[in-house]
Amino acid sequence: MxxxxxxxxxxxxxxxxxxxxxxxAHSVEEAVENAKELGGPIWVVKAQIHxxxxxxxxxxxxxxxxxxxxxxxxxxxxxxxxxxxxGPEGKLVQKIYIEDGADIQDxxxxxxxxxxxxxxxxxxxxxxxxMEIEKVAEETxxxxxxxxxDPTIGFQGFHGxxxxxxxxxxxxxxxxxxxxxxxxxxxxxxxxDVELIEINPLIRTSSGDFIALDGKMGFDDSALYRHPEIEAxxxxxxxxxxxxxxxxxxxxxxxxxxxxxxxxxxxxxAMGTMDTINYVGGTPANFLDVGGKANAETVAKxxxxxxxxxxxxxIFVNIFGGIVRCDRIxxxxxxxxxxxxxxxxxxxxxxxxxxxEAAEILKNxxxxxxxxxxxxxxxxxxxxxxxxxxL
Amino acid sequence: xxxxxxxxxKVIVQGFTGGEGTFHAEQxxxxxxxxxxGVTPNKGGQEHLGKPVFNTVAxxxxxxxxxxxxVFVPPAFVADAVMEAADAGIELAVIITEGAPVKxxxxxxxxxxxxxxxxxxxxxxxxxxxxxxxIGIMPGNIFKKGNVGLxxxxxxxxxxxxxxxxxxxxxxxxxxxIGGDPIIGLSYLQLLPMFEADPETEAIVMIxxxxxxxxxxxxxxxxxxxxxxxxxxxxxxxxxKGKRMGHAGAIVSGSAGTAKEKMEALEAAxxxxxxxxxxxxxAVKEVLSK
Numbered sequence: 001m002x003x004x005x006x007x008x009x010x011x012x013x014x015x016x017x018x019x020x021x022x023x024x025a026h027s028v029e030e031a032v033e034n035a036k037e038l039g040g041p042i043w044v045v046k047a048q049i050h051x052x053x054x055x056x057x058x059x060x061x062x063x064x065x066x067x068x069x070x071x072x073x074x075x076x077x078x079x080x081x082x083x084x085x086x087g088p089e090g091k092l093v094q095k096i097y098i099e100d101g102a103d104i105q106d107x108x109x110x111x112x113x114x115x116x117x118x119x120x121x122x123x124x125x126x127x128x129x130x131m132e133i134e135k136v137a138e139e140t141x142x143x144x145x146x147x148x149x150d151p152t153i154g155f156q157g158f159h160g161x162x163x164x165x166x167x168x169x170x171x172x173x174x175x176x177x178x179x180x181x182x183x184x185x186x187x188x189x190x191x192x193d194v195e196l197i198e199i200n201p202l203i204r205t206s207s208g209d210f211i212a213l214d215g216k217m218g219f220d221d222s223a224l225y226r227h228p229e230i231e232a233x234x235x236x237x238x239x240x241x242x243x244x245x246x247x248x249x250x251x252x253x254x255x256x257x258x259x260x261x262x263x264x265x266x267x268x269x270a271m272g273t274m275d276t277i278n279y280v281g282g283t284p285a286n287f288l289d290v291g292g293k294a295n296a297e298t299v300a301k302x303x304x305x306x307x308x309x310x311x312x313x314x315i316f317v318n319i320f321g322g323i324v325r326c327d328r329i330x331x332x333x334x335x336x337x338x339x340x341x342x343x344x345x346x347x348x349x350x351x352x353x354x355x356x357e358a359a360e361i362l363k364n365x366x367x368x369x370x371x372x373x374x375x376x377x378x379x380x381x382x383x384x385x386x387x388x389x390x391l
Numbered sequence: 392x393x394x395x396x397x398x399x400x401k402v403i404v405q406g407f408t409g410g411e412g413t414f415h416a417e418q419x420x421x422x423x424x425x426x427x428x429g430v431t432p433n434k435g436g437q438e439h440l441g442k443p444v445f446n447t448v449a450x451x452x453x454x455x456x457x458x459x460x461x462v463f464v465p466p467a468f469v470a471d472a473v474m475e476a477a478d479a480g481i482e483l484a485v486i487i488t489e490g491a492p493v494k495x496x497x498x499x500x501x502x503x504x505x506x507x508x509x510x511x512x513x514x515x516x517x518x519x520x521x522x523x524x525x526i527g528i529m530p531g532n533i534f535k536k537g538n539v540g541l542x543x544x545x546x547x548x549x550x551x552x553x554x555x556x557x558x559x560x561x562x563x564x565x566x567x568x569i570g571g572d573p574i575i576g577l578s579y580l581q582l583l584p585m586f587e588a589d590p591e592t593e594a595i596v597m598i599x600x601x602x603x604x605x606x607x608x609x610x611x612x613x614x615x616x617x618x619x620x621x622x623x624x625x626x627x628x629x630x631x632k633g634k635r636m637g638h639a640g641a642i643v644s645g646s647a648g649t650a651k652e653k654m655e656a657l658e659a660a661x662x663x664x665x666x667x668x669x670x671x672x673x674a675v676k677e678v679l680s681k
Contacts, residue, residue, distance in 0.1 A: 116605075138646070222490045222491060267641060268546065268571065268638070269547035271545075271629075353530050
C-alpha cells in the first residue's frame, strides 16, 4: 500500500525527520487559507497523487504571492496529471499540498528498500538528488552509496559514517545532522513495516540543515494488520476500482491492454497463461489469479470483472486442479454462466484431479459458447482463434 | 535416492490441529509421509489423526526424533513458529503459510541460518519426493517417480510442469516449491547442487518468474557447476512493469528483474529455455533423449 507525500511527511514529523511546514488542501479556498497560515513569502503548491515525476508533469509549482497560490491551486486541483509513472491516461488530482518554500543549497537522494540478495534493508544515498534514481544507477552507479544494515544490530554509527563519507559531506556539524536524519529514517522503515521509503530530493539548506523536500512510502501489505494507523491513510481513489473489488473476493486482478480475458488458479500459472497467449499470437487482457478456492461465486465475480473491459473478445479459463477438484470447478463455471451474462466465447481447460469428470460435465451441459480444451497450449490457441471469430 | 526428504523422514506439523493443518496433514499421511506428531500450544497430550500433539516443538522433537517440520500456523505467527523449530533442532522447516510479513521472515531466516536449519517457503506448495514423501499441499497423484528434479517459485506451475513431465513418460525425483516471496528459504543456488549430486536425478526443471535476481545467480551457477541438462521457464514475459503479479516478490522494478534478462542469462548458461510453460514436457523429453 502506498501513501501520499503529505502522509509520508506526517510520519517523518512524528519521528523528528525534518520537513518543511505544510498543509494538505482539498479546495482552492482551503489552499489559500493554508498558505496564509504558513505565512510565506514563498509557497510550493504540490499535486498529491500516488506517482513520481509530478514536477515534470506540471503538478508542482512555486507561488510568490497568495494570488499565485490561488491561481496555481485552481490550475492543479482537478487536473489530470500525466507522468512517466501514471501511464498515458494520467491521474486526477484531488488534493494538493501547500508547503513553505525552501532554501535549497544542494539536493541529495536517500532511500531504503529490502536488498533481496542480502536479505536485509539497504540504505541508498546519492548526491544526484532530483534525478530519477534508476537513471543514476544506470548511468553513474558510482554516485550511489549503498549501505546494508543488519536489523539485528540496527543502524549504527559506522553505517552513518559510510553514508556521509560516501557522499562527501565533510563538515562535522552537517555529518552529525545527516547521520541523525538517516538513523531516524531507518527507524521508520523498521517500525512501520515499510517496503520502500524514498526522499528525492533531500536538501541541504544554506545553513547546513538537511530537510526532506519530498517523501514517498510504500508498506508491506502483509503487515498492515499491525499498523491500523497506516491502514487509515489508505486513499481508495488512488486504487484501480476493479483491482480493489477483485481483492475483496480473494481474487488478484490486474488489467492489461489485450483482447483475451484470463482466469487462472495460481499467480505463476496465471503469468504463464498470459505468456502462452502471447506465444501463440494473441494478447492477454488481464492477469487474474482466482487462488486456491475457486468456486461458483468467485468464478462469477471473475467473469463479471473481466467482461467490464469492452476490449475482451474471448476468455480463457485455465485451471490446474490440485487439492481443488476439477469437477467442482466445472460446476462452478456452469453456475457462473447463469449468474453473469457471458457474451463472449469461453475456452475452458481443466487439468489435474478429476479432470475427466469435469470434461464430461462441460460436454453434457452443451453450452454454446463454452469450448473445452485439452491442455494449456490447445486452450491458448483456441482462445486466440475464438477472439478472432474463427471458432 | 532423492533430495532432502524420503520415506523415512520424520515430520511434525506446526499448527497440526487447525483446519488447514488437519486437512493437509491427513493428505500427506495418505500419501505415505511419516508424520510422527504435531504441535499446537495448549493441546499437548491429546491425540490428533492418530498422532501425538505437543505443546512445544522441543517436546515434539524429544519424543519423536522428528527432523522436519511442516508449518501451517497463521501469517502473524510464522516467524515465531520457524524460530521455535530452529531452536528445537529441526533440520528443515517447510513453510506453507501465505502472507507472512517480510520483516518477520527476515528475522526468522537469519535465526534459522544461525541455527543451521534449512527453510523452504513461505507461501509455497512444499516439497515432494515422488511416491515416498509429500510435505506440502500439492496434489500427490500427479507426481510419478522418475529422474527429473523440479524447482519452482510457483505452485500451480509446479503441477503443470510435473504433469507434463509425467505425461511424456518420465517422472519426478523430488520437486521443491520455493515460493515467490521477497525473502525465501532454499532457492536455486542451494537446490541445484543437491540435484547435481543426486544419482537418481538426470535432468532439472527450473521454473522462475519476474522480480529479484535469483534466476540470474542460478544461471551463473549452472554455467560453472551443473553438468545435468536444465530446462527453464520464466513466468511474466508479458507482465507490465511496476505491477505486483500475485506473488509478493513478482514485480519488475525499474528495468531490473525482467523475464527477458533472466531468460537470456539462462540461455547463455546452456539452459534449454522455453517461452511457454506448455513446452516444458517436450523440452525435458528433448534434453533427456540426447
